Amino acid sequence: MTFAASEGADNSNDGKSLRKKLLRAERRKKFEAIGLVTPLLIVMVVFYFVPIAMMLFRSIDNSQMAKILPQTSIAIQNWSGEGLPDEITYAAIVGDMKIAQADRDLAKVGRRLNFDLVGFHSLLSKSGRKIDEIKGPPYKENLIAFDKKWGNEQYWTVMERGLKNTTLLYLLAAIDLKYDENNKIVKVPEYEAIYVSIISRTVYISLSITILTLILGFPIAYFMANTTPRTRNLLMIILLLVFWTSLLVRTLSWILVLQNNGVVNNLLMFTGIITEPLDMVFNRFGVYVAMTHVLLPFMVLPLYSVMRSIPSDYVRAAQSLGAKSITAFIRVYLPQTLPGIGAGALMVFIQALGYYITPALVGGPRDQMVSYFVAFFVNERVNWSMASALGLTLLILTGSLYLIFGKRVNIANMKLG
Template identity: 50%
Template sequence: MTSSALRIGEPSLRLRLRRAERGQRLKAFALVLPLLAFLALTFLVPIAGMLWRSVEDGEVATVLPRTVEALAGWDGRDLPGEPAFAALAADLREAREAGALPAAARRLNYDVNGYRTLLTTTARRLPSPPEPGRAAETLLDISPRWGEVETWGAIARARGPLTDFYLLAALDLKRTADGTIVRAPEDTAIYLDVFGRTLGIGASVTLLCLLLGFPIAYLLAALPPRRSNLLMVLVLLPFWTSLLVRTTAWVVLLQSEGLVNGLLVWTGLVDEPLRLIYNRFGVYVAMTHVLLPYMILPLYSVMKGIPPSYMRAASSLGASPLTAFRRVYLPLALPGVGAGCLLVFILAIGYYITPALVGGGGDQMISYFIAFYTTETVNWGLASALGAVMLLATLLLAGVYGRLVQGRSGTGDRGL
């Protein structure tokens, strides 16, 4: 009787357990839901907006709809026919009367320098209405540039609603009037060099932080708690000071009449002050100082969890201190190395204030150009494209680095 009752009640107990587990999962999800919503609003939505702006292209189609429609089947090899000239003349008259011409002029000027002046001048001098069948002749009389294929190619490339113009420009590429992708002219092909400079500075600063931060983190993990806590306060002390103040302090220290040059001259190491500021050296020094704590903290958190008995066991088995460190300690500390390097590298490639204050004209990173196109020229498309390319490059490098760290960690574990 009792056994039968237990068998009958077993499904009910199992059902109650499932409900309890489901309720716990729902409560846990409800607790993290505000954080997820915050991340979505402050991280995912801005990134999605940036990616959309890098391919959005609707200004010209809105202002010059007839012209865009007339160029829909144009091959880009020869000048378009009379209907395209007539459509452009009609669109320019209406856009000038409505005050909508500056939007299209600004977008086309991104592609071909001087297009803003060409559109405004043509719209101002265009007769109203032009003689039927003579739109091409009228426009060519106003400006010979309407007889160039590339002038019409700029309108065709901006017909929207989506475009690869900004992404190609971020890679020093462009499309010709017939759709062929070619290298941008030498005077405008600067972004690949800037990307390379940004990644190079980020990698160099990451390496300097690792070389300086690893021994400090090792010392913090090996010292007794009372001493390590005191030293940790010194590591965290820079966080209590503004980034702008710390960067400006390096300007004072590294200038020609600053403390560093004064000590070098006073000790006789140099005869005259060195140029330590407004160059790459100043950028490395200031960025390494700012980002060093971000390397020490992940290293310390991992090293603190490595038992000292592992090194003693390796020594008791005949391993030298260097071999024990290389075969035992370093593989166990590798996750901290990977986390610290990724954190410092990602922060470094996005720096703007420090290179702008202590670097020269050839030391500016991609963030400087993104800020320039956002605030100065209001070219949101190119600024978003530069950000999108940098985001993609960072994700690829992070993925490759993560695989390398995982592979080396696995190799080290098997070697033990």
């Protein structure tokens, strides 16, 4: 009744002016809110989102090629893709190669095209060294005289693809796909395919770690949420101790503990349980142990915070209504911890996906995850594009899992601390 009356009064008066007044009154608050968020927002955009976007762009960026071979990139646009290109294109590439050879840029082109078609690097460096010997036409014949490959249609297909401003080559390679001779996207032969299995291995290890931390973390969180403040603080310190030592130290100490003449093996041999030392490090087992240890707090803390907010009355109520302890736990307590499980699992899983140092140190060659290969391409191959393509694959994977997972657990309900 009161609502209707006030609405009526609003209409009969000038409702617009009331809204204006409200907006004016709220404006100050809005400015204050924006003012508080702006510094962080700027920092995030400048130092986080922009570099990431630039890095990710490298996975498809190919503009450098057209800069090194400018005439060729224009001339080759007239090529139908059938047969060999015309004399103008051959003339253009000879001109471009002369300049590139003088500027020492030809090797870059070679590396890049070799990624698409093995043999291109040697072709270009071989031809580049002698390119000044070609003084005039016919360029086509002269080049083919250098190397028969210049008369091979496939090399020109790769060249044409390689001179475009963007390329899908790296992204395709990151999921074990490539272009065939007919410019079609196909699977790479089985002996070359590695990335899909690396990605699925990464997901598998991350999932295993998530489940392990949940199994270990749930009882700890429950105990912490339901014990005396004294015990709780002690447990919290033990748990957070993980954060106070460097990741490297923690990982290396696991090597000391788990190695063949390490503490665990010595103890087991001393007690006579085993006679030969067990292989516990530089294999999958070591990765699981070390990563579970490092990521455990990220599972326990959200779980603990959710569990603390569940009054003991719920379980009591369930029991008073006739439920056994186990039924009360499963039907009343567990569902209420789901936001915590969701948040914890998400944090552990996403962090595990990107883990690099720990598997690199305590894992064997078959336990390396995607980030290892990202580092490999950056540090050893100096192939930023491939590193970036792998990174993008990982990001897309994480994002889509987050969306699927988020729908199931209702992200809005999640508690992160």
